[in-house]
Amino acid sequence: MKKEDKKDWALILGGSSGLGLATAIKLSKHNFNIIVIHRDKRSDIELINDKFQEITSSSSKLISFNADATNGAKQKLLMGEIAHALAGAKIKVLVHSIAKGNLKPMYAKEGLELQNQDFNLTIDAMAVSFYDWVKLLVSDSLFTEDARAIAFTSEGNSKAWVNYGAVSAAKAALEAIMRNIALEFASVGVKANCIQAGITLTKSFEMIPGSVVLKESALERNPNGRLTTPEDVANALYLLTMPEAKWITGTIIKVDGGESLQ
Numbered sequence: 001m002k003k004e005d006k007k008d009w010a011l012i013l014g015g016s017s018g019l020g021l022a023t024a025i026k027l028s029k030h031n032f033n034i035i036v037i038h039r040d041k042r043s044d045i046e047l048i049n050d051k052f053q054e055i056t057s058s059s060s061k062l063i064s065f066n067a068d069a070t071n072g073a074k075q076k077l078l079m080g081e082i083a084h085a086l087a088g089a090k091i092k093v094l095v096h097s098i099a100k101g102n103l104k105p106m107y108a109k110e111g112l113e114l115q116n117q118d119f120n121l122t123i124d125a126m127a128v129s130f131y132d133w134v135k136l137l138v139s140d141s142l143f144t145e146d147a148r149a150i151a152f153t154s155e156g157n158s159k160a161w162v163n164y165g166a167v168s169a170a171k172a173a174l175e176a177i178m179r180n181i182a183l184e185f186a187s188v189g190v191k192a193n194c195i196q197a198g199i200t201l202t203k204s205f206e207m208i209p210g211s212v213v214l215k216e217s218a219l220e221r222n223p224n225g226r227l228t229t230p231e232d233v234a235n236a237l238y239l240l241t242m243p244e245a246k247w248i249t250g251t252i253i254k255v256d257g258g259e260s261l262q
Contacts, residue, residue, distance in 0.1 A: 007060065008092035008144070010241075011035045011082070013069045013133060016048045018202035019152055020097030022230030024052075026238050027093065028060035035082060035091075036062070037069040039100075070100060070125040072132070079136050090144045093241050094133060096151035096174075099204035100125035101167045119166050126170035131177050138188055148241050149185075149192040151178055152233070153252060155260050157196065163209045175252060182250030191249035195236060198228030198256025224257040232257070 010027045014020040016038035024034050034055055040048055045066065055062045063085050067074050101122030104114045130151045137143045156164050157171040174194065181192040199218035205211055218227055236255040239245060254260055 007031050007033045008241075009033050009035065009086065009089055010093040010095065011037070011091050011133075011137075012095040012097060013037050013129070014039075014097035014099060015064075015095070016040055016051070018097070018099070018204060019197060019200065019230050019233050020095065021051060022234040023095050023097065023237050025054050026231070026234035027241070028055040028058045028062070030238055030241075032093070032241075033061040034063070035085070036064045037067060037078060038064065039068050040066060069098060069133070070129045075132060075136060079140055079142075083140060083142060086142070091137060091142050092144045092147060094137060094143075094147070094149045095237065096130040096133065096149075098125055098129060099202075101170060103163045103167065103208055104165075105163050106165050114165055119169060122166040123170045123173050126167065127173035127177055130174060131181065134181050134185065134190065134192070138185060138190065143188070143190060145189045146243075146246055147190045148245075149178075149181060149190055150237055150240055151192075151194050153194045153196045155196065155198070155256070157252075161208075161210070161214065178252075179250050186249070191246060193240060193248060193250070194252045195233060195240075196252050196254045196256065196260070197233045198222065198254075198259040200228045200230060200233065202230065218259050221262050222257050222259040223261065226257065228256050228259070 008031060010032045012020050012024050015024045015036035024036055028034050052062055065078055067078060102118035104112050104118060106114050134149050151174055153171045153175055156168040157175060178192045178194050199215055233255050
C-alpha cells in the first residue's frame with residue numbers, strides 16, 4: 001500500500017474560505033485527505049481552486065463539491081458520490097463550518113426585520129445540518145471507529161449582538177445538538193465538540209452589520225492584543241483529531257486568546 005493510501009479522510013462542510021479552508025489546509029499537512037463541500041458562485045470557482053492548490057501541494061487528495069450541504073435531497077446525493085469516491089475508505093473527521101443565515105435586526109424603524117422563516121433557515125443551516133451529516137455518515141457506515149465531529153460556534157452563543165439574533169439562536173442550538181451527538185452516538189465511536197472561535201476576520205464575519213465595532217471591542221478585551229486568525233482555530237481543531245484527544249467529547253473549547261475573559 002502506498003503511503004498516501006494510509007491517510008485519514010476529513011469531510012469539511014463549508015471549506016472554501018475562512019475557518020473551513022484554514023482547517024482543510026492544516027489537516028492536509030498532517031496526514032489527511034480532504035473532501036470539501038462548499039457553495040459558491042461559478043465566477044468565484046477559479047479563485048477557490050487556486051486556494052485549494054495549497055491542499056494538493058502537500059500530496060493530499062482533494063475531492064470538492066460545489067453544492068448546498070444544507071439541502072436534504074442534495075445531502076443524500078452527495079453521500080452517494082462521497083461513498084463512491086472513498087472506495088471503501090472511511091471518514092475520520094467531520095467539520096461543520098457552514099455560515100448561512102440572516103443578519104437582520106429584531107426591531108427597526110425602517111427596513112427589514114427578522115421573521116419566523118429567517119430563524120428557521122438560519123437554525124436549520126447552522127445547527128440542524130450538523131446533526132443531519134453525522135446521522136448520514138453513521139447510517140451509511142462511513143465513519144471510522146474513532147470519529148471526530150467538530151462544529152464552530154461563537155461568543156454570540158450567550159451574548160446579544162444587534163442583527164445577530166438568528167445566528168445567536170443557531171449557535172445555542174448547535175451546541176445543544178453537539179452535546180446530544182456526543183451522548184447518543186458515543187456507542188459507535190463518535191466524539192463531538194464545538195470550538196468557540198474569537199472574533200476572526202472572515203468573509204462571513206465582515207457581513208455582520210456593525211462588524212467594525214465588534215472587531216474594536218474584541219481587540220480591547222483580548223489580553224494578547226490581537227484578533228483570532230483562521231489558522232489559530234485550525235491548529236486547535238487539528239489537536240482534537242489526534243488520538244490523545246479521544247476522551248474529549250461533548251464540550252465547547254474556546255480558541256480566542258482570552259478574548260472572552262472580560
